[in-house]
Each structure stands twice: as C-alpha cells, then as structure tokens.
Amino acid sequence: MSTLKTLSEYVEQGKGKEARALAQKLLGENISADRIVQEGLIAGLDAIGERYSRFEAFVPELMVAGMAAQEVLEVLRPKMTHGTLHKTSGTVVLGTVEGDVHDVGKNIVAMMLEGGGFKVIDLGVDVPVAKFLKEVKYQEADILALSALYSPTRLAMKETIQALKDEGIRDKVKVMVGGAPIDQAFADLIGADGYAPDAPQAVKLAKNLIG
Amino acid sequence: MKEAQIYKDRRYRINELRAKNEKMTSRERCLKAINFEEPDRVPIDNWMVPEIKKRCMEYWGCENEEELLAFLGVDVRDNYGPSYVGQEFKTFDDGTVADLWGVRRKVVTYGKGTPHEGTFKEVAWSPLEHMTTVEEIESYESWPSPDWWDYSKVKAECAYWHPQYFVLNKGDRLDRTAQLKPMMYLRGIQQTFIDLIRNPEIVVCIRDHIVNYFVEYNPKVFEAGGGEIDMFMMGDDMGGQRGPLISVDMWRKYFGEAFRKYCDIAHKYGLKVMYHTCGDVYQLIPDFIANGLDMLQSVQPEATNMDIKRLKQEFGKDLSFQGGMSIQQVLPLGTTEDVRKMVQYAADSAKRGGGYIFGTAHNIQADTPIENVAALFEAYHEYGVY
Numbered sequence: 001m002s003t004l005k006t007l008s009e010y011v012e013q014g015k016g017k018e019a020r021a022l023a024q025k026l027l028g029e030n031i032s033a034d035r036i037v038q039e040g041l042i043a044g045l046d047a048i049g050e051r052y053s054r055f056e057a058f059v060p061e062l063m064v065a066g067m068a069a070q071e072v073l074e075v076l077r078p079k080m081t082h083g084t085l086h087k088t089s090g091t092v093v094l095g096t097v098e099g100d101v102h103d104v105g106k107n108i109v110a111m112m113l114e115g116g117g118f119k120v121i122d123l124g125v126d127v128p129v130a131k132f133l134k135e136v137k138y139q140e141a142d143i144l145a146l147s148a149l150y151s152p153t154r155l156a157m158k159e160t161i162q163a164l165k166d167e168g169i170r171d172k173v174k175v176m177v178g179g180a181p182i183d184q185a186f187a188d189l190i191g192a193d194g195y196a197p198d199a200p201q202a203v204k205l206a207k208n209l210i211g
Numbered sequence: 212m213k214e215a216q217i218y219k220d221r222r223y224r225i226n227e228l229r230a231k232n233e234k235m236t237s238r239e240r241c242l243k244a245i246n247f248e249e250p251d252r253v254p255i256d257n258w259m260v261p262e263i264k265k266r267c268m269e270y271w272g273c274e275n276e277e278e279l280l281a282f283l284g285v286d287v288r289d290n291y292g293p294s295y296v297g298q299e300f301k302t303f304d305d306g307t308v309a310d311l312w313g314v315r316r317k318v319v320t321y322g323k324g325t326p327h328e329g330t331f332k333e334v335a336w337s338p339l340e341h342m343t344t345v346e347e348i349e350s351y352e353s354w355p356s357p358d359w360w361d362y363s364k365v366k367a368e369c370a371y372w373h374p375q376y377f378v379l380n381k382g383d384r385l386d387r388t389a390q391l392k393p394m395m396y397l398r399g400i401q402q403t404f405i406d407l408i409r410n411p412e413i414v415v416c417i418r419d420h421i422v423n424y425f426v427e428y429n430p431k432v433f434e435a436g437g438g439e440i441d442m443f444m445m446g447d448d449m450g451g452q453r454g455p456l457i458s459v460d461m462w463r464k465y466f467g468e469a470f471r472k473y474c475d476i477a478h479k480y481g482l483k484v485m486y487h488t489c490g491d492v493y494q495l496i497p498d499f500i501a502n503g504l505d506m507l508q509s510v511q512p513e514a515t516n517m518d519i520k521r522l523k524q525e526f527g528k529d530l531s532f533q534g535g536m537s538i539q540q541v542l543p544l545g546t547t548e549d550v551r552k553m554v555q556y557a558a559d560s561a562k563r564g565g566g567y568i569f570g571t572a573h574n575i576q577a578d579t580p581i582e583n584v585a586a587l588f589e590a591y592h593e594y595g596v597y
Contacts, residue, residue: 104401
C-alpha cells in the first residue's frame, strides 16, 4: 500500500512525528501491526541501512531513523496483546560489557532490532558477566548481543562466553558481538557466533542466527 | 637509569641503532619531516596510557618518564599550554568531578583483577543534555574563559626542551582545541547526533560558544609561547570504524569555517597544524587540506579507508602524517613479528620525501604485551632510517 510505503520513507528519513501520526492513522484503518512493522518499519530501516552501507547516510541519519522506528513502536504496543509485539522475531539480551560505558552504537542496534521485530532487553552499560547470564536465563534469550567500544574491555566478551559454557547454556543462546575494536577475527578467537560491523548488519545477522 | 645487566640487555638494540643512525637533534629531525624534507630517520612521537608507561619504565629500568622517552628516542615533547588558575574543579557527592566546561566525569575501572586492568575518566553528566531551546543553552553559566589561565610560564616551559626536542602545543583530551568533541561532552554523544539533524540551531549555538573560546584562547597561548612552540595540535573525532561519523556536507555546514579559523590563527604565529581524529576520515581529507591542515594524526589503520600507503599516494603532496600504528589489533593481539611488519609497511609507504612521523593511532593501551611495545620501538629505529 502506498501509505505503508510512505511510512517506511518517514522512518528512513527519521521523521518521527510524521511516522507516528501515520502509524496511528493506519491502525485506525485496521492495518495490522505486523504489516506496519514489516512494510513500514523493517522496510524503512532496511532502506537506511542500504544507504549507510553506500556512505550515503551516516550515524546521525541512522540515529534518527532508529528513533522514528521507536516512535512508531510506541504507538503499536498498546494495540498488541500482552503489551508487547505478539509475534516477535526473537528475544535479544543486549548490553555493553563490564568496564565500558559507551553505548551510542549499542543503542542504535537496540532500536533497529526492535524496529526489525525483535524483543530487546537492553541492560545498558558496564554490565557484569553475572548479569548477562542471569538475564539470558530469565528471558530465555535467543541471542546475547555484546558491545564494546574501548579495546581493552572487549576481553570481557571472552569471559562472558566462557561463563555461558560453565553454566551449561552455551548451546542455548547465540552470541553476537560488535563495536569499533571488534572484527571477525576477534569474534572467531573468542568463539562468538557472529559479528556485525554496524547496526543494519547486526539486524541481518540476528535474523540469520535465529534461522 | 638502572644499570643491572637485564636492563642493559633490553636497551641494547635501541641504543645500538640510535648510535648508528642519528645525526641531528630531535627538533631538527621533526622540523625537516614537517617541511617535507628527509631527516636522518623518521621522527617518533609517543602516546601511551599511564599503565603502559609504568610497565615500560619497569621493563627498561628507567627511573622516570623523561628517562624513558629520552632512551626510546621519542622526538616530540608535549606542552600543555598555560596553567589553570580558575576556580577549583568541583567534586560531587557521587564521586564525579567537573571539568573546565562543567562536564562531570567519574573514574571507571576496566579489566579488574586482570593483567590489563586500567582506569579511564568517563563522562558521567553532560550539562546541556536535557535542554530543549537555544535560550536555555545561552543561559548556561559555566562557559569557560581564557582569563582563567596564567600564560606567564608557557615560553619557559617550551624553551626548557630546546634545542634538543620538538615542542608540540596541545591541550589534554579534555581541553584540546576542537568543535564536535566538546559539543559531545557538553550535550551527550547521542543527543548531539540527533541535534545535527533535528536541532541545527542548537548545534550552531553550542559550536559558537566553543569556537569563541578557542579563538580567543589560542592566540594568547601562541603569543605567550614567544617563538618556543614548534607545532600546534588540535583534535576532534570525526571518523567511525567505517566512514566518517557525519557526511562531508554536514561537516562543511557546521565545522568547516571554524576549522579554517583554527588553522589560520596557528599559521599567523608561524605554526603548522597537526589534527587528531580517530577513524575513517578519508572522505573529509580534501576539505581538511583545503581549510589549512598540515598534518593528519592517528591514521588508524583498521579504519576502512585509512591505509597509510594509499593516503600518502593520494594526499602526500599536501598533507603530512603522524600515526599508522595499530593499537586496536596488532599491538594488543599480534605477534612481535606482526608489529615489526606493521612498522616496516608504514615506513616504506610513508617516509619518502619526509612528511611522516611514527606514532600509534591512539594511546598504547593497557592490554598490550610489553614485548610488542619493545618490538615497536626497536622497529621504529630499524625501519625509520633514511
């Protein structure tokens, strides 16, 4: 529908107010929340992701697109059963590792994962290993997503994966890692299931990990 | 210097290479390099976190930091400018401390109980973060003043290093001449990214306060330097791991004019300008050059388009470089052979025709094995010779 396309454009362009208003209107016309997520949010976030990969969009543009998606989700949530999206793509526990207080990239990933249909539990920054473990178990998370910006703190990712093994739940959750000092080699070194260099690719990776 | 045999053995290689290769003072060496002439060897600059400095001093048997730098053959000496004589920076009940701009920081420990344990001062409170109008920002009462500094010792403190060393005037991380970085400290990183698109008038307001401070402060510093400052360094962070943080158009819209002003002021005092920026700023380099930049610092090798060979080829006629050594990957995680190869590659790629100073992309971090730091400096002296 052309108005769903318009919604995806509003999201892509970070026009939060317009996106929110249009989402309200579409709900009023009995368009399902699922369709709004698929054809409005996911389409819009995919589009900004594409532009980002071609250096046509940068961090500010990603940020406001993620925020526009959040504003639409605020409108959708009360219409869903049990106050959450009734059909999620999966549950992600997410946080910045212990000793690291950087969160801008992580926050964009969280917004885009939610916009992409995931249930996201964001534990914030400086998260101890024990807290990740506890939440992964409590939420029965499909994915644990770890972020670090400061290179010495990334070693906490290795400790977290080891803790999952020690707890006997390593095979129950997929671990994805990201942040400026992270690369595929580091992800392989520590036994992570995946690495993504930016938020749009993190969403694609999460979908692949769920399978 | 400690004279036990173990230290002498560790110091041997660097001493041997320096005795063979060095034919001029550090100052002469750096002046040649920044003026696109080939000196005796590639000059060396040094950025290290305190934890690594301490381990280096222990490793090589140096009693203090100056002995360490002198032994390693570090050519650059940092000058932090005037002394602060304003009101004492306030400490709060939550353990945070305010800085020059009223931004509050707390000490965060990482790697607790591991060999790479260290601390970092992290922003804990950004005073302008929750303001919603230009009027509110204008009402902020903690903008700094150039009158809060005593400039009287700048000349003597710089002259202290002459004639041997090359004096680089730079603020520390918290008060380095910049635009976006102080804005992010004051307003929060996330809110700044939002402002750049949604609240341009707020960006301009904060930027103007920052720029007005530095364009008044720096001439006072340079004047007080009395000819004893050799180069000026400013720094911002415009690059991400892949691509600049903002588009070229956005950079031109908000930051080009003051970048030019900062360079012009330094040039007026006969000072070339070094500019620190982490990350991939390849797309912005032509604008940096057009707006007066002399030397680009960091040249973070893992960042997507920042291969030093390519940058030297494309921009080396107009731009000199400091950096190129990996502190994200090779130094902490590589072998000593990887470190040597990294130095050799940078030297082979960038030293021709001068215009290059060895340096790490940022501070050598606490997670770096001492063997790799040793390999780095030995390789500097081995591969840097002309």
